[in-house]
Each structure stands twice: as structure tokens, then as C-alpha cells.
Amino acid sequence: MSDHEPRSAETQLPPLGTGPFRARLGQISVIACFGGLLFGYDTGVANGAEGPMAQELGLSLIQLGIVISSLVFAAAVGALIGGKVSDIIGRRRSIIIMSVLFFTGTLLVVLSPGGPELGTHSDVGYGTLVAGRIMLGLAVGAASTVVPVYLAELAPYEIRGSITGRNELAIVSGQLAAFVMNYVIAATLGDHIVGIWRVMFAMCALPAIALFIGMLRMPESPRWLVEKRRHDEALAVLMTVRSEERARAELGEVEQVAEEEAAEAKVGLPGLLSNKFLIGIVLIGIGVSMTQQLTGINSIMYYGTRVLKESGMTESQATLANIAFGVVAVIGGIIALRNMDRLDRRVTFLIGLSLTTTFHCLVGIASVVLPEGAALRPIVILVLVVGFVFSMQTFLNVAVWVWLAEIFPLHMRGLGIGISVFFGWFTNGLLALFFPTLVENIGITGSFFIFAAIGVVALTFVWRFVPETRGVSLEKLEEDVTTGEIHILTRKKRIVTAIVKKP
Template sequence: MEHYHSILKEREGNIGMNKQVNYRSFLSTIILVSTFGGLLFGYDTGVINGALPYMSEALGLNSFTEGLIASALLLGAALGAVFGGQLSDYVGRRKNILYLAVLFFMATLGCTLAPNITVMIAFRFLLGFAVGGASVTVPTYLAEMAPAESRGKMVTWNELMIVSGQLLAFVFNAILGTTMGDHSHVWRYMLAIAALPAVILFFGMIKMPESPRWLVSKGKNEDALSVLRRIREKSQAQSELNEIENALNEESGVQKATFRDLLNVPWMRRLVFIGIGVAVVSQATGVNSIMYYGTEILRDAGFETSAALIGNTANGVISVLATLVGIWLLDKVGRRPMMLTGLTGTTTVLLLIGIFSFVLKGSTALPYVMLTLTVTFLAFMQGAIGPVLWVTLSEIFPLRLRGLGMGISVFFLWITNFFIGLTFPILLDKIGLSATFLAFAAIGVVAIALMKKYLPETKGRTLEELELYFRTHNDQDAQNDYEGSTQAK
């Protein structure tokens, strides 16, 4: 009899272990499938890097229309980020990602088959709308599906998929450019590849569950509990449902901030300005001039097109590796030191690019110097500034201000990105490589000064502590008390 009971207990233990493995496996599947949205984000922003030289010849582009085609996606992304969040609140995170997958697919086909500049710009704009929608919907979906103890890891996986998508774009550009470079439509094949992950995202998300938090917000508590039982241990599902219900009840009692509050409440206005500043500074480093025009930069420095495409893959590799390091550093180093170190590094590299591209102009060494410097630049950008950007924006806004503050900040991020994408090829054409990067270096100096003066340290601080700090910012005694309490921790 004792032997029978021991066998029964062993079987029960195995069943419990299998359930635990199953829910973790299902969570891993959710991460993998949904972050194909991030992969598409990365591929569609990076593929233009290698396609543009060939596209310029086929469509007869000049510096202005090159910038317009590259930046049309960014303008679409600004609007997609604003409306994508609202749409996911209305139809659900899962269904919104399905809609975005269809838009990714249709816009990719439109760009691939575009017969002229006008059609290309129109479909690049629609593609950007999908990118912007994915940039807000996928992290929200992941955050709401993740257990509290692994939320950061799950959400930052999307960032890794974005830079992996850019790396894939650079690799496929290099392969197609070196094997089919004499084919006039090689750029169409580069663009067409993005249709495949869009198909995977669509059919994968059909089998994924809806966010339990969204279901509770719509009064579908039984459905939410059913989802939680698939992605949590049995003992955790009911307690987490209760937590979600309590959190939503608290949020419903919070009066959300409005644009009028930004005019009338100084501490709210100050927080939004900091959010805008962090967003603008991260893009004003000129990072996307390298991510979108890296091949053009290397060609301008002296590489042949095929060699530039191959060299540009180094930018993708370092972006992935640096992002991994940045994710690891986030919980070990403060936000301010990481941001200031990153800005100091990128500004120094931008200055060196400006100097060497002038001093070594025409030299056979210049292309290799430029490749080394762009790789170093991306190490600082993706390893320090990139991770801090999104974490800071998620931490500085209290609950009542979070939706409005994040929306405004991300909108300015994309608009800054748009203007850089539009003007960079024009600046390259009119004032040259050296003067363009010296201008970025000058902006970097201003950015360092602004972040040193205004960026708060948010690591280890609660939202309530940060709100208190900004409410009492003009009261020096209260400010000293706050800083003393944080140092004591």
C-alpha cells in the first residue's frame, strides 16, 4: 500500500511538473510569435539601408526623394504610434497585432511592386503606420501577458528582436547585393523578404490568447481567468485575476491628465518636457542616419556598393551584442550614468567621424576608419542610450500622466526621426560627410548638458517618490530631503 501511495505521489508530481513546463513553454511561444512584430519593425526600418542605392538608379531618385522615401515610413510610424495604442484599447491587443500583420504584408507588397516614386512613398507611409502600431502594441501585449517577476525580460526581448530584424535586413541586403547586384530589380527582392515574417506573425497570433488585463477591462473576467490558467501556475491564476481587478478599479478612480493640465500644472509640464527631451536626444544623436544610410555613408567614404553592404552587416551585429549588454546593465547601473556615458561616447565618435572624413578624404584607409567608428558609435548607442530611453519613459510618468506623457514623448521621438531621415541625404549632398557629422556632434554636446541638468535618476525609485520630487522641485528643502532619502537607500 505504501508503495502504491509513493507511486501515486510521484505521478502527481510529474503531472504538476509537466503543467509547469507547459505553461512556461506556452509563454515562450507567445514571446516568440508576438515579437515577430518587433522583427518586422527592425527589418522594415533597416532594409532601406541597402535597397536605396539600387532603388535610386531604378526610380531616378535625387537626395530629396531619397530622404522622402526613407522618412515616409517614420512619419507613418509617428501616427501609427498615436493611433495604434488607442486601437488596441478598443479591439484588443491580439486582434490589433493581427490587423498590423495584414498591413505589414500589404504595404510590403506595395513597396516591392511600386512602379514610381509616388506609389513607393505612399506604401512606405502605410508600412510606417504598421511599424508605429507595433512599437506600442507588442510591448503592451508582452507586459500584460508576463508574470511580474519576468516582465522586464519579456518586454526587452522585443527590443532584441528589433535590432535582430535590422541585422537580418543588413545580411540579406549584403547577400542579394553581392550575388544579384547587376540585376536592376534587386532592391525589390530585398523589400519582398519582409512579407514572410508578416505571414508568420498573422498565422501565429491566430492561436495566441488575448491579454487577460484587456479582457478584464471589458468585463470578460471568466475569459481572463481561462487565459491566466494557461500562462500561470494554477495557484497563481485566481490571485492574479484579483490583482488585475483591483488595479483596474484603482485606475478607474484616477483622474487622467489632459492637455489643459499641462498648461496649468507646472510639475506635469516639466515631466512631459523631460520625456520629450529624452526621446528627442536619443534620436538627435544621428543613430538612424547610420541605421538607414549606413551603406551610403560607407560608399561615400570609398567602399564599392557590394563592399559597403558587407561592411554594414557589422553595424547590425554590434547592435544586437550591445543591446544584450545594455539589457544586462540596466539593473546594475543607474539610468543617468548610462545615458551620460552613452551620449559622451556617441558625441566623441561623431566628432571623430567629422574630423577623419575631412583629414583622410580620398585615402584608402578612410572606409575602414569609418566602419570602425560607426560600429563604435552603435556600441554606445544600443548598449547605453537605447535601453535607458524606453525604461525611463516607462518610469518617469505617474499613472494619471502615463498615457498622455508616453504618447507625446513617442510622437516627438518619431517626428525627430522623420526629420533626420528626410534631411540626412540632403545634408550629405549639400555640405558633405564631415560637416554633417560635426553638426551631429554639436547637437550631442547640447544633449549632454541637457540630460546632466534635467534627467532624474529613476532606478530604485517608486512612481510616488518621483511624483513627490517633481511636485516639490522648486522647494529646495523638499528637494534636499528627497535626494537625502534616495541616497540613504
């Protein structure tokens, strides 16, 4: 089977073809990806805003860590709750609720009382700030699970990777927007406005409003509608994003799978716990989600300015140079989208982890070889960290979110991705909480060597356990995952690949 040839089970569907439905699918993905944009802005804005914020509110290092990590730990809860809620009330309604949370959380952060007139520290301001960050975290976590699932369930399998992957491109675009806005606001208003960090945070209210208004005009997931026995509505939605022949054929597949699930009377958590293969795939999902975070990518996105300052840059140089992380992340995301329906998910995972682990080692070595104060030290470390971010975004981040949105059966898709992403966000939270202290105590050298060691373990895990999902409809994937066939197919492909590569 070639890289572009679908499995035989998929050829039963009529070809996708072209038509106005492709434009509608693109419109839906753009609106839904405002959730990813908010995800990115809210996680990236702290990288540059944290310094002025800590100074104005008189925050200690641990309090600053709590403010930053509170969003991340709340995102873990939001991912778990958001996935399950979306299984109950629908993907579309869940995204609308998320937009309200984004807007309300932004207001709490921006209006947190504090400043010189209240002294060096305000408990009320600190508490309000943390409350706002928690609300934003719940929205970010829900967005990280619901938006990819929504896009995956609407997209045809032939282009599912590139459609679902647009959310990750929106995330890194949001982070880049945050980095650029932070620098522009600090450069133009920093000397004129007290509480400049509030302006930085306030900018995310605009995409929250756009997401709310836009989703009011978007359809519900047709696969979720079928599960709720709303077949006519599901067909009506499919007819807007497929040709008529393809829509009817695809609906038939979804209905067949839903009927089989209903006959077994085991859905959601009971269905998960009653099947050893489903338990296994959730454990693998947890591993993939944690692997993504243990590369340390979000430590750079949250504290990149701090890392660059530790390498020898000034505050202004680090804030400006930090934009490079956002730029290469977006470029990498664009390349990843182009390759998402061309390369197997496992291949992208293995390439990505090999590259990120290599760059971790190089950063650690550079920080040892080049002593503090050396003119080349900050430049070399910047180049290497940019290389790490580019590798991560090109080969890992997009592929991970696409894989997580594909792998779980319909009756537990929200629950499965919610559980997996919960552990990913929790890992992310621990890193966000302790990374400043880690860099302070063991420096760049020790921090990046730790990430490199974890990368070696992650490579072994992916090669041994992670199954392939590209080029297969969600209904066929569901059958293979539920019966354990997907592991057999992946092992066969791995063996064939090894044989082919032998000289």
C-alpha cells in the same frame, strides 16, 4: 536598498518562482517580437536598396529622401494612432491589424510600376512606392508603441526589463537581416535581375504572415482586460504566465488601481490633462524619445552605406561593411538584455549618451585629421561608427523602449507612449529627409559634430529630469507617477549616489 532589492511595496507579492508559465511567457514574447523584426527589416532594408531603387525609378535626391522619410513620418502618425487604438480595442487585436498593414504595404512597394520599359521616371511608380512606404510606416509606428506595452503588461516586474527589451533585440535583428539579405541578393542576383531592390523589400512579407498567424493564438494583455472589467479573462491569462498564487495576488493589485481610476472618472486624455504630474511625465517621455533619435542612430541605419562611401569606400565595400553595423547592434542588444534587470535605466541612459557623444566627436575629428583619399580614413571612420552603434544598442535603445513602456499609468499607457514616440518618429523623419543633403553639404565632419553637441544637451536633460523605473511593479509606478512621488524618489537616489561617490 541594493541594486537587486525591490521596493518594500513589491515584497507583498509572492515570489515569481519557476514553472511551465515561464516557457509560455517566452513563447508570447517571441511571437509578439515578430512585430519588432518587421520594424527593423522595413527600416533597414532601404540601406542598400535605395541606390538601385533610385536608379530604376529615376528619383532625385529629394525624391529619395521623401521615399525613405515617408515611412518615418507615417510611423509618427502610426505611433500616435496605434497607442490610442490599442487602449480601445486591445493590444492583441492591434498587433494583428499591424501584421495586415505590413503585408499590404510590402505588396505596394514590390509591385510599384517602373523600370527601363517605362523610361527614366514613372510618376505612377513613385506614387505607389510612397503609398506603400506610408502603409509600412503606419505599421512600424504602431509596432513601436503597442508591442513594448503588450510585453510590459504581461511580464512580471522582476524580469520586465529583459522581456520588454526583447523587442528592441528583434528590431536590430531585423535590421541585420535586411543588411545581410541586401548584400547576398545584390551579390548573387544583381547582374541577373532588373529591379533587385524589389526582391530585397519582398522578404519582409514572410515575418508579416508569421506575426498574423502567431498572434491569433496569443492572449490579450491582462491589465487591459481588467481596465475593461473582464476580470475572469484577466485571471485566466495571468494563470498561464504566473503561478496561481502570484496570479491572484497580482490581479488584486491591478484591480485596485483600476477601481481607483474608475472612481476618479478621469481616464485617457482627460485624465492626462487634469494632472500636472502626468503632463510632466509625458513631456519627459517626449524628451527621452527625441533624445534617442537625435543621437543619429537611424541616420546610420538608413544611410550607413552612403556615409561609408563618403568616407572613401567603394559601393561594394560600403554595402559589405554596412553589415558590421547590424552585427554589433545585435551583440549590443544581447548585452543590454542581460543588464536590463541589473542596472538602473538612468545609469544606462547616462553611460550610453556619454559613449555616443564621445564617438561622435572622434568621428568628426578623424574626418578632419585624415584627408580624403588617405588609405586609413575609411577604416578608421568605419571602426568609430561601429563603436557608436555598439554603444547605442548596448546602453540606450533597449533601455529607452523599456522605460517608455513602463512609465505611463494604465488608463493612458497607449496614449502616453503614442504621444512620446510620435515626437521621436517625427524627429527621425526630419533626419531621414535631410541627412543625405546634410552629408552632401557639410560632410561627415559637420554632421557628427552637430550630433555631439546635441548629446551634451541630452546628458543634462537625462540627469536632471528622467525618473527611475527599474524594480517596481507597473501598479506602484502608476501611483508614484500620478502623485509626483517618483521625482522625489529619483532625487533622493541621485543625492545618495553623489554622497557615496565622494572621496
